Amino acid sequence: MSTQDVAGRSEGGDLRLAGLTKRFGSFTAVDNLELTIPQGSFFALLGASGCGKTTTLRMVSGLEAPSAGKIFLGDEDVTGRRPYRRPVNTVFQNYALFPHLDIFENVAFGLRRRGVKDVKKQVESMLDLVELGHLARRKPTQLSGGQQQRIALARALINEPQVLLLDEPLGALDLKLRRQMQIELKRIQLEVGLTFVHVTHDQEEAMTMADTIAVMNQGRIEQMGSPEELYENPGTTFVANFLGQSNLIPGTIAGTSGDTVEVTAHGQKLTVLASRCRPTSGPVILGVRPEKVQIVVAEADVPEGANRLTGGVVIDASFIGVSTQYLVKLPSGEEISVFEQNTGREIQRPGTEVVVHWDPSQGFGLDGTQDIEAGADVDEESAA
Secondary structure, three states: OOHHHHHHOOOOOOEEEEEEEEEEOOEEEEEEEEEEEOOOOEEEEEOOOOOOHHHHHHHHHOOOOOOEEEEEEOOEEOOOOOHHHOOEEEEOOOOOOOOOOOHHHHHHHHHHHOOOOOOHHHHHHHHHHOOOHHHOOOOHHHOOHHHHHHHHHHHHHOOOOOEEEEEOOOOOOOHHHHHHHHHHHHHHHHHHOOEEEEEEOOHHHHHHHOOEEEEEEOOEEEEEEOHHHHHHOOOOHHHHHHOOOOEEEEEEEEEEEOOEEEEEEOOEEEEEEHHHEOOOOOEEEEEEOHHHOEEEOOHHHOOOOOEEEEEEEEEEEEEOOOEEEEEEEOOOOOEEEEEEEOOOOOOOOOOOEEEEEEOHHHOEEEEOOOOOOOOOOOOOOOOO
């Protein structure tokens, strides 16, 4: 089956969730979700345990009935359809391969079930797509975890779904294999041109593969956008803390000057671009990612116009190969994380007094009335 064959026969349009809600008794797992996933995109639902992402996926697949709202594929309402009547397939974390069938027959299963007589060409084409044609006559137990996951993917794709749902598909793999599979999944998605909806709690996984990420929190979408947009300009403290790591500094807006906003924090003046600062007055939380921050021993070495916080003391320095990760304690007691790329500079030892600084264009300003710890302590290791 060629790429054109798969994409050409899947003209179902966008996946649209309209007011989608799921309640379990008094608990609302998914709360009035409004979402459009463009046809042919790689979309990630990212969130911690209990945020509603898997429940959303189960409603799209038909395994869970919504309490309210509708599910559309293009103009077609599929909300009431049984799972096997929907042009949707799911790839699970546990692969769900048939151990008594060889790889060829595992992939052919859906076709044979539909009464297709001549499956050889389609199965071979799909095995070639996942680059496992040479293993066609092996049993699943003779394959590695990554190979089994690719066979599960081939078995789902051969049914030519309009939407492929991926439910934590790489969760059972070790780190190195997981990273290899992230690249493989993206390659396959680009080649077949189908809509992939990927549920994960792994931020790096979502950012590596997805065109668009929706960060979910308590049944709602906290923020949605490209990986770069969410990382560089988070809209809430939850997104700033959950998607990567952020230094969040409480302050007060002192005024504006041209295209910058002036902030008072810890008795020092800091600035942020107005285009990257959500509040215009009152309390603000000034954020900056650790890799955007630098440290120097002498304040004279701080570049002109940079934000700076003086009087810091290094309390931890961890060499991790590609970078050195510092923890700097400010006179206020607040701790600032600094990830400095290893370019041969001398490592500052704990106890060294330093100045931390960053370019104002690299920071962001958030509503100061939010919980500054939101998203920092969520359970990222369990998926739901």
